[in-house]
Amino acid sequence: MGGFSLSNGFSEGSVLRYTCPEGYYPSVKSRQCKNGRWDPKPTRKTQCKMVTCPDPRGFENGDVSPYQQRYFVNNTTSYSCQSGYTFSGSVSRICQPNGKWSGGTPICGRNSDHCPDPGVPPGTTRSGNVFNFDDKVTYNCESKLTLIGSRERVCQKGGLWTGSEPECYADFTYDTPEEASDSLISSLKTNLQVSQQYKEIGGKLDIYIALDVSDSINENDFENAKGVISKLIEKISYYEVSPNYEILIFATDVTRIVSMRDFKIGQKDNLLQFLNKLGDYKYSSKGTGPGTNIAQVYWRIYESMLFEKIIDKKSFLQTQHIVILFSDGQANMGGNPKPKVDQIKDLVIQKDPSREEKLDLYVFGMGDDVNAEDINHLKTDRGNEKFFFKLRDLHDLKKTFDTMIDEGPRIKLCGLYKDYDDGSDSHKRRQYPWLAKISVDVGISLSF
Known part of the structure; x- marks a missing residue:
């Protein structure tokens, strides 16, 4: 019924992953070749078991x-x-x-x-x-x-x-791309609309994106994840908003591809430059350290936020802060990341419940080995919104963002504009509060 794949044949370090048809899950997710043996050691035949749903019998009254x-x-x-x-x-x-x-x-x-x-x-x-x-x-x-x-x-x-x-x-439970997209879109839409209100003064939306590149994430998945992040940023730029970005890559150490301060001091108009920096980052650049230091990545984000507050406290307090972490949550160094996340919350919310909506902490857990219990402590808990998403793989992550920023009924921002020259040195945009789409059947030509 099931199948398997090998990351590097039968060589040392190769990972054996089991797969099952939809509605089933493998009794053992994976094994790794270590010192000529499979770990964990096979004690019985791996089977495809039927997926079950949590017991609904606790229903009261x-x-x-x-x-x-x-x-x-x-x-x-x-x-x-x-x-x-x-x-x-x-x-x-x-x-x-x-x-x-x-x-x-x-x-x-x-x-x-x-x-x-x-x-x-x-x-x-x-x-x-x-x-x-x-x-x-x-x-x-x-x-x-x-x-x-x-x-x-x-x-x-x-x-x-x-x-x-x-x-x-359960270990085999996951969120579908449609679920993740539907849960994420309303929050993103609200933040984009808020940023639109402040576009004349440089935007009031700061987005921090952190991507796991530790040994538990293979090179192919890392390259795909970079593409997903680039696509997300690119699609957000289609709209009349001006987010500021910080992009971090982390394993044993944390590398800033672009810092929030660099993005804000005159370079933000060249978004393509930063996307190219992300694309040029090589998997091998993470070094040989085997660790996953999630605590450090949140500490670096806290440092950036604190610096922004010191520079301009009024602007900081008006800003909507979004943190998006992509990881399997398998932290093995740096200590518990939750205290660092709590520092970020204290910095933004300042013990004022009315400011809780100024901070959105999202976590995307990807793959079979997601540590859902640990990741659950790193996200926002608010108003029946969902901030943690456990996805099967990078394909589902890509599909989530494809759906989330797709043209259609879910995004109702001004999606159509044109540039025109008003005789000055700068170009302006004319906005229309509607979105137009023209479909042409085969064999029919249109002229305007």
């Missing part, structure tokens, strides 16, 4: 059917409430090939508390059943599942819960 021990791909569940409770979420859900349920978490709520019932997502257990101001609920995942999202949520004055709804991921 209602009934789930069918009620069975395990739920496999294409199994359908239906939900209903007991008398006196109001239903929200999806009435029926289907177990999908990526190990996640379709639709939204079904909830049977009382509508009598300050905050709505936050529900019990599949695979979780919840402690806390009172939802008034300052009450807390705490979630845990079943054995062998990893909690992604907020473990603890607090009911706020405005009737909203802090953090984001938790999800339980």
Whole structure:
């Protein structure tokens, strides 16, 4: 049923990866040739097992059917409430090939508390059943599942819960490109629109992009990832926005391809120059160190942010800050990166809850070996938005960004403009609050 691939034949260091058809996963993801032996040592035949979805039977104040021990791909569940409770979420859900349920978490709520019932997502257990101001609920995942999202949520004055709804991921669970794109697009769209408002004074959107090039990321994947980043930056530049960028490559050490300060001091108009710098960076330039120092990359980002604040505090406080990390999360040096991330949060948010939306920390985990539990602590938790994405491979990452910045109904910024000469030394843009697309059938010619 399954297959396998070798990164470098049967040579020392070669990685053997197992693959299975959609809806199945390998009992062992990979092995590496070390000292003439496969590690981990094969003790039994590798098999393709059926994907299951997290147990939905924790559903409270209602009934789930069918009620069975395990739920496999294409199994359908239906939900209903007991008398006196109001239903929200999806009435029926289907177990999908990526190990996640379709639709939204079904909830049977009382509508009598300050905050709505936050529900019990599949695979979780919840402690806390009172939802008034300052009450807390705490979630845990079943054995062998990893909690992604907020473990603890607090009911706020405005009737909203802090953090984001938790999800339980198995080792084989992943986000589809469509899920990642849909979750990312609304945040990106908002930030682009904010940047448009400040374009006359150089833009108020600072984007930091960090790419893992450690030994756990092979050279081919690294080259593909560079192309994805270039495409993302290039497509953002199509719109009437002026983001500022810092691009970092990290393994044992961190290399700045371009710093935020360099980008802002007169060189920002030459975006192509920086994209070429990224394209020219060689995989071999990372050195021979085997480490993955995620803590250091966040520390370098913190240094850049602190410098920007020292230079112009007013502008810093007006700026929207976005950090995007691409990694498998397999940090093995530099210590725990979470304290560095907390420093970034303190610098931007300054203990003011109203400033939380000024910082977006995204993490894209790529490949079979993503350390989802560690990565979960490096992202933003806010307003049921999703900031961590676990993707199968670079192909899915590319597809995510292709969809995210595609022309169509999802992006409704001004996408059409033309340059004209007004007699001065500079060119200006005429903007139109609409997007036009002309399709021509074969054999039909148009003249204007």
